Amino acid sequence: MPPQGGRRPGLGRRLPRPRLTGLGGGLFACAAMAVAGGLSWLLFDASLFVYGLLFLPVAAATALWVRPADLITAPIAAPISFAAGVWPVAGGSGGLGGHLMGLVSALSLHAGWLYAGTLIAALIAVVRKAVLIGRRRLPRRAA
Numbered sequence: 001m002p003p004q005g006g007r008r009p010g011l012g013r014r015l016p017r018p019r020l021t022g023l024g025g026g027l028f029a030c031a032a033m034a035v036a037g038g039l040s041w042l043l044f045d046a047s048l049f050v051y052g053l054l055f056l057p058v059a060a061a062t063a064l065w066v067r068p069a070d071l072i073t074a075p076i077a078a079p080i081s082f083a084a085g086v087w088p089v090a091g092g093s094g095g096l097g098g099h100l101m102g103l104v105s106a107l108s109l110h111a112g113w114l115y116a117g118t119l120i121a122a123l124i125a126v127v128r129k130a131v132l133i134g135r136r137r138l139p140r141r142a143a
Contacts, residue, residue: 018065022073025066029077032058033085041088048106051089052113055082059117063124071129075122082114083107 020028036054044050058081063074083103092102107114 022070029081
């Protein structure tokens with residue numbers, strides 16, 4: 001009989017393994033980056049460096065938590081979420097046109113963070129897909 005709580009002895013606590021749909025992964029990433037943009041604006045004087053640093057783990061978490069059937073959406077959701085959350089830290093002044101120019105400038109000047117997070121999400125998705133394919137083929141080899 002397993003111990004109470006369904007945990008096996010000797011196994012430490014594990015991190016939660018949520019399984020998000022493609023849409024849920026995109027919404028999670030956008031919401032997380034909006035919070036990251038707000039925190040960067042409030043606590044770090046609208047630092048795009050801090051925003052970029054916060055983007056990397058959000059992109060990785062999105063790729064790790066999306067369902068196996070929706071792995072292709074993780075590298076697509078990453079740049080969308082970066083753009084969705086950058087508006088608080090983008091700067092700009094002088095009305096809507098000034099804010100749009102600040103947004104475009106922030107996206108172009110900090111594209112390195114955007115590419116890095118997208119690459120992380122894509123690599124995690126490719127590795128997860130390769131592991132899934134390998135697990136499917138393993139029983140065939142044994143037979």
